[in-house]
Structures are given as C-alpha cells and as structure tokens.
Amino acid sequence: MVSSAVRPPGRDATHTGIHGGVLGRFGALMAGHVRIVFGVWLLVSVVLGAAAPSVFTALAGAGWQADGSESVQVRELAQQHFGGNSSAAVQVVVHSEDRPVESPPVQAVLGEITAVFAGDDRFGAVVPPQPGRSISPDGHTGILIAGANASTDEMVRAVDEHKDALTALSDDGVQVYPTGASALWSDFNEANHSAMIKAEMFSWPVTLAIMVLAFGSLVAAGLPLLLTMVGLVASAGGLVLLNEVTPISVWAMNFAMMFALALGIDYALFLVARFRDALRGATDARAAVAETMDTAGKAVLLSGLTVLVSLSAVLIVPAPAVRTMAVGIMFAVVFVLAATMTLLPAALGALGGRVDAGSLPYAKRQQHRSPRFAAWGRILHAHPWPFAVGAAAVLVALAVPVLGLKVAMPSIGVVPSDAPVRQGYELVQARMGDGAPGMLQIVAPAADAEQVARVAQSVAGVAMVTPPQTAGDGSDSVLMQAVPEVDPSDPRMGDILSGLRGALPDVALVGGAPAENLDLQQALNDYFPVVVGVILVLGFALLLVALRAPLIAALGTLVSLLSTAATFGVAKLIFQDGHGAGLLGFTPQGFLDGWGPVFFFAMIFAIAMDYTVFLLATAKEQYERSGDPATAQIDGLANSGRVIFAAAAVMVAVFFTFALAERLPPKEMGIILGVAVLLDAVLVRLVLLPALLRLTGHAAWWSPAWLRRALPAISFAHR
Structure with a gap:
C-alpha cells in the first residue's frame, strides 16, 4: 500500500499518473485541493447548519389534501x-x-x-x-x-x-x-416525530458497529457516518430555507433522516471499499481516488440519479404533503450525493493509507475481490436455473397477497390513547354518536337550503343534518353539517359521501375532514398507476443509457419491480392482516396507510435500483475488460457482493430500528423499507440477477449499432 505522501521521482504532483474519464479527473481534483473542498463544506455546514435546529418547528404540519378537490x-x-x-x-x-x-x-x-x-x-x-x-x-x-x-x-x-x-x-x-x-x-406529528427521533438515535450505534465489522477499520467506518451527518445538516437547513418559499411538510425531514442515513452509508461504503483496493496498485492516493471515481464513482452517481428520478415521479401527485415528502428526500439525497462526490474523495486523498487506521486484525487480510462471493458466483454459473426459478418463485409467492391490499387514510387509532385529541374524539363519540367527530359539511345557496337539507337527511348513513348557518359576511350561501352514522374511518363513510354528492343538486358542495381524507385517497389511487409507469420508464431509460444494453436494462427494471411487489405483499400480510402484530407491538388497522403505495413504491424501487446499479456497473466493468460474460457474472459478484451485503445489512439495521417505535407510521415505514432491502439484496441482487446474467450470456450486454450510436459512450472501466 502506498502512502499519499509518496510520489514517483521526477514528476510533478499534478501529473502523478492521473488518467481516465471525467469523474476520475474530477476525483483527483478534489483530492488535490483538500483545504478548498473542506473549507467549502465547512461554510455550507455552518450557513445551513444555523437553520437546521429549527427544522422540526419551522416545517409545515398539514398539507394532507387533494388540491382542487x-x-x-x-x-x-x-x-x-x-x-x-x-x-x-x-x-x-x-x-x-x-x-x-x-x-x-x-x-x-x-x-x-x-x-x-x-x-x-x-x-x-x-x-x-x-x-x-x-x-x-x-x-x-x-x-x-x-x-x-x-x-x-x-x-x-x-x-x-x-x-x-x-x-x-x-x-x-x-x-x-x-x-x-x-x-x-x-398530536400526530408530535408523537411520530418523537418516536422517529428515538429510533434514529438507536440506529446510529448499531450502524457504526456494522460499519466497523464491514470495514474492519474505525477510520474507514467513520467516514460514511461523517458524510451522512454533513448531508443531513445541509439538507435540514436547506429545507428550512425552502419552507420560506413554499410550505414543506415536517414529514419531509422525517423521511429524509431515515433515507439519507441509509443511502449515504451505502454510497460511501461502495467508494471506500473500492479506494482501499485501488491503493494497492496506485502510484499514490490521488491516483487511487481517480481510479475509484472513474469506476465506483460512476455507479454511485448513476444510483443517485436513479433515486432522484424515482422520487421526482411523486411530484405529479396533487397533494402538498406527499410532494414535499419527496422534495425532502430529494434534498437529502442531493446533499449526500454531493458530499460523496466531492468531500469523500478529498478525505480519501488526504488520508491515503491511513484510511485503514485502527484496523481490526482480519481487515488486513481482506480483498476487494471476495473469494467467498467469487465461489458463490461460480455456483450460480454452474446451476443458474434452480436458483433463478427458486428466487423468482419466492418473490412471486410473496407478491400474490398484494392483490388483496386495501388502503385508507390513518384512523384516530394511530394517535396515542392519552393524547387530548383522541380523548376528546372518543368522548364526543360516546356522547353524540359514532359519526359526530367526523361531520360532513355542505355549502349551498340559501335559496336551496330547505331542499338540500331534506335530500341530505334522506341519504342512507346520514344520522342528522344540523340547521343551516347563514354566512357571516352577508353572502347568499349557507353551511350545514351532516352527521354520519359511522366512525370517520369506517369504510362505509365513502359510500355516504358518494351518496350525498350523487343525491344533492350540483349547486351544493360536500366537504369536511372525512371528505378531505377520502378525496386525497382517491387522488392517490388515481395517480398511482401514472407514478408507477413514469418510474419504470425513467428507471429503464437510465439503466439503458448507463449500460448501453437493452436486455439487461429491461431485466434489471423488471426484477426491481418484482421485489417491490413482494415487499407490498409482505406489508399486506403484516399491517393489513396483522400477522406478527403482537410481536411487533401494534394493532392492525385493517389497511395500509393511504399514502403508502405511491410513496413507498418510489422509495422501494429507488433502493432496488440502487443495488441493481452497483451490481450491473461492476459486471459491466468486468465485461468491458474481458469480453467474457462468465467473467462479468462471476467477477461482478465477487467485486460487489461483499459491498452489497454490507450495505444491505446497514440499511436493514437502520430501517428495522424504526420497528421499535411505539407509533404505527414510523413502524410501518421502517418495517416495509427494511423488508424491501432484505428481499432485494438477498434474493434479487445476490441470486436472481446474477443467475439471469449467466442465462443471457453475451445477449445481456448486446445492443444494436444504431442504439450504440445514439447513446453516450459510458465506460465503467478505469483506463
């Protein structure tokens, strides 16, 4: 291993064997200007960090509505x-x-x-x-x-x-x-924020322990956490400033904390592992950084772009809270990605061989090309069909329950039983009827008040209609309250709302808190197929551009879709049907929270594509060097398997710590995302996709001449 202080004799420091593509030269530039890079990030952290402490009090608490409804x-x-x-x-x-x-x-x-x-x-x-x-x-x-x-x-x-x-x-x-x-x-935001903070604090030491085991070095393990902290502080401050322009949901930061921690560690793990290997043959640390950025750096950049593209599809949903949750995660990903592409190369260049300081004994024997994953790759190469069919069968079996998935907006049961809002809610129900906490509001012209009240009272499921309230500003309209016979979260509420809107004359409008929830749910349901279609098309397009191979780009997209469907199937079994509810400490609502399908699909697919990019970019690098699909499959897995396994372990640990939260929403988020990573990393990236590479052979990397001319020439090999 060569220290960063060692340079070939007779050569200027700016020409120490640095070559390769744009990212390689960019990485070397960052490593050669450590003080400037550190100074810029220190300034960014101080400026945005000044606003960061107010993030949870400054951000918006509502926005759960369907605009224009x-x-x-x-x-x-x-x-x-x-x-x-x-x-x-x-x-x-x-x-x-x-x-x-x-x-x-x-x-x-x-x-x-x-x-x-x-x-x-x-x-x-x-x-x-x-x-x-x-x-x-x-x-x-x-x-x-x-x-x-x-x-x-x-x-x-x-x-x-x-x-x-x-x-x-x-x-x-x-x-x-x-x-x-x-x-x-x-009360909902306060309770869930507190639960998420506790889970987040618990996840940090667990994450550090896994990182030390994965890297075998305290310094190497600390780098990803440092970068993630910088990214989180910057994104928190950025969201506070953005909130001055347009309201941003407080849930944006809750999701950003979870996602940025997982992805930041993921990206840093991939780069640091590659850097440690590059040091063994590089002339100095800057050359090792250049090689790292020229190979693994491209995969990280592509992965970050894939995550951003997946989340951007959520922005088409006309619901402010849902949109700004996506914006929050995108903000965090942008800052974490920027830190990974600039601050991390500078830190690696400054550390050089000291990146292994504080190493555990086994770490010095580690190789980037894992003999164990190489052996696993050879097993898959020898017996691709049993493993491919077996993995696909498990995923399909887990995906089948998704056909019975039900969604609805959260009920009062997600609020702590001792919260004043729930105590008041239950008291009103006990004294005034089940539907009293969720009255529907009807606005109509004063001239039609009598007819509207009579028709509304005749609708099935309406217990009573209050006398008309005249407008306080003298306008010619009245407001009435229709009290339903059922709890606001009862599935029959949708029929009551539809009955009212269908029976009342067009001049009457029906709203109220239950109607807002139902209108939002309908908008989410309507936009879900659109969001899925946009994500799939954009995900395939990014893989096609990066890999220049339509077959493997299509297969990579399809297996990511399969693992996402399997995750939703597991979510249905746990949170709708209640399997394991006693062990996990929650009472099932009988449905998945209404915003889950749209938002979780984008997040899960982004995570799935993250690992797809890591595996296929490494395999493409091996194919470019050897021209042999067997080498690409075996060495691709040998060089990325350990990193994918370690990154998945970190992500699962981060996400599953949220399963310990008392409140249902953070528990739901943590378990669903944790299951997604577990299924995707174990069954898809380490079994199904390598087996598909073996079965498709040269065809996996083939592309027609016209497509090669149309696409940019992107290489994952360091030249």
Whole structure:
C-alpha cells in the first residue's frame, strides 16, 4: 500500500499518473485541493447548519389534501364566509359529569377558552356550544369551535402553541380537550416525530458497529457516518430555507433522516471499499481516488440519479404533503450525493493509507475481490436455473397477497390513547354518536337550503343534518353539517359521501375532514398507476443509457419491480392482516396507510435500483475488460457482493430500528423499507440477477449499432 505522501521521482504532483474519464479527473481534483473542498463544506455546514435546529418547528404540519378537490373548495368557502368554521377549525370539547354545559362553572371555563384564542388572528369566530348542533343530548358535553383564519399549516402551528394552555383549563369537575383535524395533526406529528427521533438515535450505534465489522477499520467506518451527518445538516437547513418559499411538510425531514442515513452509508461504503483496493496498485492516493471515481464513482452517481428520478415521479401527485415528502428526500439525497462526490474523495486523498487506521486484525487480510462471493458466483454459473426459478418463485409467492391490499387514510387509532385529541374524539363519540367527530359539511345557496337539507337527511348513513348557518359576511350561501352514522374511518363513510354528492343538486358542495381524507385517497389511487409507469420508464431509460444494453436494462427494471411487489405483499400480510402484530407491538388497522403505495413504491424501487446499479456497473466493468460474460457474472459478484451485503445489512439495521417505535407510521415505514432491502439484496441482487446474467450470456450486454450510436459512450472501466 502506498502512502499519499509518496510520489514517483521526477514528476510533478499534478501529473502523478492521473488518467481516465471525467469523474476520475474530477476525483483527483478534489483530492488535490483538500483545504478548498473542506473549507467549502465547512461554510455550507455552518450557513445551513444555523437553520437546521429549527427544522422540526419551522416545517409545515398539514398539507394532507387533494388540491382542487370538492372538499378543499368547501373548506375555503367555510373559511371565507362562515367565520372559519371549516375542517381546519379547532374544536374544543368541554365535558362535566355532574354539571350541564349551561351551568356557571362550565360557562366560566368556556370563557377562559375563548380568552386563550383572543388576540391570535389565526383564529376566526369563536362559537360556543349550541343546543341541537354542538351539545350532547344529555347536556353534559359541548364543542366550542374556534374558526380557522389561516392556512391549514398555520392552524396546526396555532394548536401547537395553545393546546397546553387549553388542556391546563381542566379541573376536577370539567375536562377540556382540543380536537379537530388541526389538533389531530398536531398530536400526530408530535408523537411520530418523537418516536422517529428515538429510533434514529438507536440506529446510529448499531450502524457504526456494522460499519466497523464491514470495514474492519474505525477510520474507514467513520467516514460514511461523517458524510451522512454533513448531508443531513445541509439538507435540514436547506429545507428550512425552502419552507420560506413554499410550505414543506415536517414529514419531509422525517423521511429524509431515515433515507439519507441509509443511502449515504451505502454510497460511501461502495467508494471506500473500492479506494482501499485501488491503493494497492496506485502510484499514490490521488491516483487511487481517480481510479475509484472513474469506476465506483460512476455507479454511485448513476444510483443517485436513479433515486432522484424515482422520487421526482411523486411530484405529479396533487397533494402538498406527499410532494414535499419527496422534495425532502430529494434534498437529502442531493446533499449526500454531493458530499460523496466531492468531500469523500478529498478525505480519501488526504488520508491515503491511513484510511485503514485502527484496523481490526482480519481487515488486513481482506480483498476487494471476495473469494467467498467469487465461489458463490461460480455456483450460480454452474446451476443458474434452480436458483433463478427458486428466487423468482419466492418473490412471486410473496407478491400474490398484494392483490388483496386495501388502503385508507390513518384512523384516530394511530394517535396515542392519552393524547387530548383522541380523548376528546372518543368522548364526543360516546356522547353524540359514532359519526359526530367526523361531520360532513355542505355549502349551498340559501335559496336551496330547505331542499338540500331534506335530500341530505334522506341519504342512507346520514344520522342528522344540523340547521343551516347563514354566512357571516352577508353572502347568499349557507353551511350545514351532516352527521354520519359511522366512525370517520369506517369504510362505509365513502359510500355516504358518494351518496350525498350523487343525491344533492350540483349547486351544493360536500366537504369536511372525512371528505378531505377520502378525496386525497382517491387522488392517490388515481395517480398511482401514472407514478408507477413514469418510474419504470425513467428507471429503464437510465439503466439503458448507463449500460448501453437493452436486455439487461429491461431485466434489471423488471426484477426491481418484482421485489417491490413482494415487499407490498409482505406489508399486506403484516399491517393489513396483522400477522406478527403482537410481536411487533401494534394493532392492525385493517389497511395500509393511504399514502403508502405511491410513496413507498418510489422509495422501494429507488433502493432496488440502487443495488441493481452497483451490481450491473461492476459486471459491466468486468465485461468491458474481458469480453467474457462468465467473467462479468462471476467477477461482478465477487467485486460487489461483499459491498452489497454490507450495505444491505446497514440499511436493514437502520430501517428495522424504526420497528421499535411505539407509533404505527414510523413502524410501518421502517418495517416495509427494511423488508424491501432484505428481499432485494438477498434474493434479487445476490441470486436472481446474477443467475439471469449467466442465462443471457453475451445477449445481456448486446445492443444494436444504431442504439450504440445514439447513446453516450459510458465506460465503467478505469483506463
């Protein structure tokens, strides 16, 4: 191994055998200007890091809506004409076992609640409990409504700021619980953020331990974590600044933390492993960096682009929260990728042979070309059909349950049982009926109020319709509340909403919090096939451009789709059917969260393509050198197998730590993504795809002459 301080005699430091492609020369440039690269990243980290600590308080808490839907129109009309009595209004439940709502002690508490809202212009009209509308039949439970005079995101922030003051008004005789959609998102975000932070903190030491075992060196193991931290800090600060331009969901950072940690380590692992091997034959550290970037660097760049392309397809869904979650991950991937392509080469150039400092005894005996994975490659080469059929059969069997997958927006059950919003929700149900917490709102012209009320009352599943509320600004419209007979998360709610919209005249619009959830779910369902199609086409196009081989690009895309389908099949068995729910510590909702298919498909496919790129780029490099498909298959696996296995172990550890979270959404995210990595790395990248390379032989790497002329000449071999 040659230290970075050693150079061939008689040659200038800028010409120490550096050759190869653009990325190789770029990597050498980074390694040759360590102070400048470190200085730029230090500046970026300081500037963006100053904003990073406020990321979870600054980002938006709502945005779960289908833009342009009928329910959003109703919310906007209610906010404009009816004092903010919309789905975003804050509903404060006041209950006393021994005193009616009209009693002086309860009225005094209602006055104190009104005082909490006073002076905050985000709240509109405050409407005390009304008989026949918002007081229970027994008279002991009432709902005060504080209208929404701001965006849904601002209303969630308003609840964040005032909910402690509201719940503090409870005493021995009167209970106070802020509820409603804004309060629900406030408690939901807070509970899940806390759970994700705990899981994230637990994942770091586990990840470090796996990295040390994989690299056998404390310094080499620490580099990926350092790069990931830099990328996370930069992306957090960037999201805060972007939030000043357009609201970004707080879930964007939650997902970004998980995904950036996994991908950052993935990329660094691939480059550092290749660098350690390149050092053995390079003239100095810069030459080793050049060789690393010229080979593994191309695979990392292509992988990053594939992830970004997959996530960009989610941006077509007209739901702000879903779009900004994709933006958050893309931000993190961009910063982690930038750090991997610039800061890591500089660090490797500076360290040289010291990258193995603090090595464990076995590390010095490690070779980049793993004898064990070479032996496994020869087994697959000798017996491709049994392994290909076996792996495909397992994946298809796991994918079959996806045909029965059900999706819906999360129910109140995902909120902690001691959260005020859930306590108020359940109290309203107990005193006013199952559907009372999820009233549907109807906005209609005043002249049609009587007819609309009569028709709405006749719709199956509607328990009652409240008297019309006239517009506070004098406009010629009224607002009515239709109380359903079922819980807002009951599957029958969709039929009730459809029945109302179908029966009412066109001049009447139906909305409310349950309608917003159902409209969002419908939009997600409608856009899901489009998102899948865009991701598949773009994923295939990227592989085709990089590999210049249509058959293997198509096979790589198809096996990624198969592993994604298998993951969703497992998700259905766990989260819908409840298999293993007792062991994992959750109560199944009977469905997968509605945003899951669109978002998880993009993430899982991105991860699957990540490993596809690593394996096929390495195999293509071997094929370019030898022209032999057997060498490409065996040596491709021998040179990438250990890295894929180690990267998968890190990803699985990162994702599965979220299975320990108490809340269902982070548990759902962690388990689904962990299963995706496990299936993809073990069954697809280390079995099925190498077997397909063996079965297709030269055809895997063939392309027609016209296609070779049309595509850019990309080589994965260092020349």
